[in-house]
Amino acid sequence: MTSRRHRTLSDLGMDGTQSLIIPQGLHDYSDAQVIMEHGQKAIFQKCIRSSVFGVEFYNSCPCLCFVTKGKEVFFTPTGEEIIVRAGEMILLPRNVFMVSNFSSTDGPLEALLFFFDNSVIREFERQSVHYYAQPASRIGAYKIDRHDSLSGFMRSITDIYKGIDGTRELLHTKLMELLFLVAAEDEPKRLKSFLHENCSDSGKRNIRHLMREHCSHNLSVHDYAHLSGRSVSAFNREFKRQYGVAPSRWLIEQRLTRAHDAVVSTDASITDIGFEIGYENTSHFISQFKTMFGITPKQLRLKQL
Incomplete structure (x- = not known):
């Protein structure tokens, strides 16, 4: 070694x-x-x-x-x-x-x-x-x-x-x-x-780097706030300042984008794809997917045939 x-x-x-x-x-x-x-x-x-x-x-x-x-x-x-x-x-x-x-x-x-x-x-x-x-x-x-x-x-x-x-x-x-x-x-x-002085940013991590490295993990906003060294309110405030959107909305969009890619490029079931990105309720997953992409996962997959 x-x-x-x-x-x-x-x-x-x-x-x-x-x-x-x-x-x-x-x-x-x-x-x-x-x-x-x-x-x-x-x-x-x-x-x-x-x-x-x-x-x-x-x-x-x-x-x-x-x-x-x-x-x-x-x-x-x-x-x-x-x-x-x-x-x-x-x-x-x-x-x-x-x-x-x-x-x-x-x-x-x-x-x-x-x-x-x-x-x-x-x-x-x-x-x-x-x-x-x-x-x-x-x-x-x-x-x-x-x-x-x-x-x-x-x-x-x-x-x-x-x-x-x-x-x-x-x-x-x-x-x-x-x-x-x-x-x-x-x-x-x-x-x-x-x-x-101890810096006012003591213990805080760069949010963009943190999200880039960990956004594929199904963590909650509270989890990300903890990893970043901030309270939930401070994390929400700083995240929105940098991204222009609330972290909860950003995480949903990132996960649904991953689901979109999986529907197109794999044979995994719709239920399994939803579960993989953190949705235990398949109906809720399908509903949010359609809201974002204007089409259900099944309809998207059929279009690829």
């Missing part, structure tokens, strides 16, 4: 059945290499050659991702798209499910990932207290544009520190240096909020 370390992040995208917990889970993939690591403090480099879509990941601690080559697209739990190109950086909050896409049409993706534990965050807050305002309201993922100082820092990481056995003190110092560089180029109040 092939060891997990021989898997790549592209394999995870094709799998689509689990979330990647980072930084811990990065050790299982050959295209993610440790530069320095002590506990939750870490610097990784990832180099992805093949396209990968729909990777859901969860940060167990705050992360700064700097793209050195290529382009990566991130989706927040609320469906916001954030495109990060070479020379740009995204700040990813702790305890948040996000989704990442990468297309190899523009070449490989290379990025540096910096993870911060509470000791780094507390020291940064202590040292910056005389210069920066108090944290603002809670903040989610956000992007920082190109800056020469940040690009120079990233080059030093790969040119000098890659391949050496960095001490805990060296790693701590480099993470602190990075935070002060970011604070100098960005709004300090925003950075402090990012580091200090």
Whole structure:
């Protein structure tokens, strides 16, 4: 059996059945290499050659991702798209499910990932207290544009520190240096909020990704709300904002579309098809099918003969 370390992040995208917990889970993939690591403090480099879509990941601690080559697209739990190109950086909050896409049409993706534990965050807050305002309201993922100082820092990481056995003190110092560089180029109040606060989207999953992966399962709206990390009312509200329709109606349409395909392409009985998509009452299934398609399942099948 092939060891997990021989898997790549592209394999995870094709799998689509689990979330990647980072930084811990990065050790299982050959295209993610440790530069320095002590506990939750870490610097990784990832180099992805093949396209990968729909990777859901969860940060167990705050992360700064700097793209050195290529382009990566991130989706927040609320469906916001954030495109990060070479020379740009995204700040990813702790305890948040996000989704990442990468297309190899523009070449490989290379990025540096910096993870911060509470000791780094507390020291940064202590040292910056005389210069920066108090944290603002809670903040989610956000992007920082190109800056020469940040690009120079990233080059030093790969040119000098890659391949050496960095001490805990060296790693701590480099993470602190990075935070002060970011604070100098960005709004300090925003950075402090990012580091200090638990994100308001904590524990929430991207709804579009969730529905794409699980819509074939006969789950209730309550089940989907639970999987998404939201209350039923919050799930209904966010779903309708993104899809323009209530989740109950959307699920019915998706299931009836699957039933339509099954009627046309299989020999399964109408009762079995209805049961397969969650209808225990065949008459109710036929009625809803006709309402949506203007024809009963039996009439549709006869038309195909």
